[in-house]
Amino acid sequence: MPKITEIEDLKRIYRRRVPKMFFDYCESGSWTEQTFRENSSDFDDIYLRQRVAIDMTGRSLATQMIGQDVSMPLALAPVGMTGMQHADGEIHAARAAGKAGVPYTLSTMSICSIEDVAENTDKPFWLQVYTLKDDEFMQRLFDRAKAAKCSAAVITVDLQMLGQRHKDIKNGLSAPPKLTPASVANMATKVPWGLEMLQTKRRFFGNIVGHAKGVDDPSNLAAWTANAFDQALDWDRIRQFRKMWDGPLIIKGIMDPRDALEACNVGADAIVVSNHGGRQLDGALSSIRALGPILDAVGNRIEVHIDSGIRSGQDVLKAVAMGAKGAWIGRAYIYGLGAMGEQGVSEALRVMRTELDTSMGLCGRTDINSVDRDILMIPKGFSGDWEE
Numbered sequence: 001m002p003k004i005t006e007i008e009d010l011k012r013i014y015r016r017r018v019p020k021m022f023f024d025y026c027e028s029g030s031w032t033e034q035t036f037r038e039n040s041s042d043f044d045d046i047y048l049r050q051r052v053a054i055d056m057t058g059r060s061l062a063t064q065m066i067g068q069d070v071s072m073p074l075a076l077a078p079v080g081m082t083g084m085q086h087a088d089g090e091i092h093a094a095r096a097a098g099k100a101g102v103p104y105t106l107s108t109m110s111i112c113s114i115e116d117v118a119e120n121t122d123k124p125f126w127l128q129v130y131t132l133k134d135d136e137f138m139q140r141l142f143d144r145a146k147a148a149k150c151s152a153a154v155i156t157v158d159l160q161m162l163g164q165r166h167k168d169i170k171n172g173l174s175a176p177p178k179l180t181p182a183s184v185a186n187m188a189t190k191v192p193w194g195l196e197m198l199q200t201k202r203r204f205f206g207n208i209v210g211h212a213k214g215v216d217d218p219s220n221l222a223a224w225t226a227n228a229f230d231q232a233l234d235w236d237r238i239r240q241f242r243k244m245w246d247g248p249l250i251i252k253g254i255m256d257p258r259d260a261l262e263a264c265n266v267g268a269d270a271i272v273v274s275n276h277g278g279r280q281l282d283g284a285l286s287s288i289r290a291l292g293p294i295l296d297a298v299g300n301r302i303e304v305h306i307d308s309g310i311r312s313g314q315d316v317l318k319a320v321a322m323g324a325k326g327a328w329i330g331r332a333y334i335y336g337l338g339a340m341g342e343q344g345v346s347e348a349l350r351v352m353r354t355e356l357d358t359s360m361g362l363c364g365r366t367d368i369n370s371v372d373r374d375i376l377m378i379p380k381g382f383s384g385d386w387e388e
């Protein structure tokens with residue numbers, strides 16, 4: 001196995017191994033990709049305060065997210081079409097997360113179904129839920145999650161319609177990939193990926209096909225979302241979903257303190273400050289810049305997590321020091337999955353854990369639960385102090 005010392009190593013292998021249309025799907029933001037870029041680069045504006053001659057033995061990263069024990073404050077975010085990055089990708093990712101002691105979140109738009117993942121893993125996972133118009137489908141999704149013993153539902157509230165990602169349109173993104181001269185020419189250079197994909201029967205949207213009505217073309221995510229997703233979504237509708245699911249609930253996609261306060265009234269256990277990895281509203285603030293004002297607004301009324309832009313253990317440390325109870329990673333583990341399946345996800349988690357642990361120690365802290373803003377130097381622009 002090649003020596004993996006950083007997430008970028010996995011990304012290089014991933015790029016070589018996986019068809020262009022799926023690499024591009026992962027590595028895109030919407031429109032100009034400003035938010036996608038700034039989600040990561042804004043972390044660089046926050047500095048860590050180096051301390052010395054402080055006993056740093058006996059460090060611990062163990063903590064809790066929504067009352068569940070985790071080995072570090074990190075979760076695997078839902079990523080659509082994960083099973084196209086590697087055959088049976090969702091199962092591989094969930095297994096690696098289970099072994100590492102961190103939560104795995106299965107996307108509604110996964111290739112492996114809820115049942116596939118439950119049957120092939122031995123740890124409970126979280127289910128991400130899109131807000132669809134079809135009540136019957138929604139209730140069945142929550143019931144299926146319950147039957148699969150999912151330990152939380154994660155309602156994504158920032159995708160009433162899809163932000164445009166140019167490359168997906170140009171590539172004719174679909175699952176399984178449509179055979180065009182360009183896609184065939186590209187896949188011909190991805191033989192190991194293709195051979196593994198031929199050996200699995202899981203190549204369609206496993207939670208949708210056979211479960212949702214009116215799916216004309218089961219390979220086309222954009223067309224189906226345009227029809228089925230609820231553009232009229234409001235907080236009353238979200239409260240209806242709360243009634244359909246009586247387990248732990250997380251609301252994902254909050255970027256404004258006013259929306260965070262609304263989410264507190266729904267009876268959720270946590271919110272995720274997220275702009276969907278820069279894939280929805282291009283021009284939105286990075287989520288690390290949105291985090292502080294949201295934390296200030298909600299106080300201790302609700303647990304606050306963050307995703308979008310997190311590519312290193314240092315990023316996790318900064319988010320936790322700001323006050324997040326957990327940081328979710330998407331692309332950082334998809335790189336590992338595409339590069340080398342379950343082992344690659346384990347490698348991504350190992351890299352992030354080492355970076356987090358060492359950086360915490362070098363800041364003079366030994367317990368992740370005691371990390372606070374004192375280890376950070378935060379410039380202006382991270383506290384919501386904008387012109388009206």
Ligand code: GLV
Pocket residue numbers: 080109276279
């Ligand atoms: C779906 O969640 C996407 O961002 O593509």
